Amino acid sequence: MDLIKDGKRLDGRAPDELRPIKIEAGPLYRADGSCYLEWGGNKVVAAVYGPKEALPRHIQDSTKAVVNARYNMASFSVEDRKRPGPDRRSQEISKITSEALENVILTEMFPRAMIDVCIEVLDAEAGTRCAGITAAAVALADAGIPMRDIPVACAAGKVDGVVVLDLVGEEDKKGDADLPVAIAPRNEDILLLQMDGHMTPSEFDEALDLALKGCRTVSKLQKEALLKKYKTFEEE
């Protein structure tokens, strides 16, 4: 099966085109900050609790807050039902997400505290880690957690030998490479970078360029979502 035909991808997108993205800041009542995000067929909700006292005590850091992100997929979010609870994949994603978010949070303002970030994937169509980080960043801003930037993530990759932005299900499974990237958009520092597959150095340069371009677009959508919630407060 051709993944690219006449310059168009399976879902009709151009190689450098993102799936439709919808972001809502603060949909949850109970959380300190939250975000609901739809990215193509992905539906993700993120919630932030904290900063609060880090418990159990032995995880406390006397110099800074601990950032504890938990990425979790709902049992019904994938084609074959997933058993509830963390598996090795979700534990790895939780770890690198925590680390990426910790980079931008001014953790030194909250010694002995912890900030919990819960990311729930409700519906999955490839690219859930990028969707999760993007949603978590909006939830952190919504919770009023001091950050030096609002992180954002987007993936690029290679299918049928062509470098493309934002891989969808079939492209992820049958494509040549996948490159999820998270950045702090103001200085474009790289906070998360993974790759699997096969790319030449020049293809990597091209893919990274494309992923950064995607990040810049998504970053604007994050800010619009936050403004939509908080601008109305200002006007009232």
Place this chain on the structure above:
Amino acid sequence: MGISSVKRDYLYRLAKDGKRPDGRAFDEYRPIKIERGVINMAEGSAKVSIGNTTVLAGIKMDIGEPYPDTPEQGAMSTAVELIPLASPDFESGPPRANAIELSRVVDRGIRESKFIDLEKLCIESGEKVWIVFIDIHVLDYDGNLFDACSLAASAALLSAKVPNGRFEMGEDVPMPVGDPPISCTFVKYNGVIAVDPSLDEDEAAEARYTVAIDKNGDIRAMQKGLSGSFTVEEIKKNINTARVISKDIRKVLLED
């Protein structure tokens, strides 16, 4: 984490004056909102809000062996996930006793009302049957998870399709369902009984009572929880209240 004594005193004081913290009457339910078919990957799904409480139920189906004692029936399983996203008091990890009780009470209402026609989910007697997985994700906890989870499970099942196509067995067909059970939950604190408890009332509760009512107003499942008690009269009164309220909830559940 329990309720603070200040808050408990406040609830008790209000109760003495015949009031609830959110101003509702003791037999008044919060507004219900149901969104169906919200998850593409699921066979059926529904997001249900009761006031600020929001839960999401998704149905997945798989083919497996029937239980030896019911060789001609499909099987069902219900699991509620109290994920830390929904409340600062929920912790990650395997389900605790609370989540297990909740799952079992929701399961019992569906099972005992014969809401799913399990006989129609038999593919090959004694060999192959459909297994229905009802997974419920709590997204926002502001009280009364028993009713919210039950309602979401019912709404998701009503919207579900048997995925014959995915298993190369022909066309998808609607889930074989009958009449859904309607769950109605009450809590008792400081001598008053309130239907559809909010979070504060859930936390102040000394005793909890859940009843599943069918289309005819008959009782299909019950559960009394927590360390407090009810009198026989109180239980009977709860059932009568539930029979009235369940009619309105059923209307919301069955409308498109």
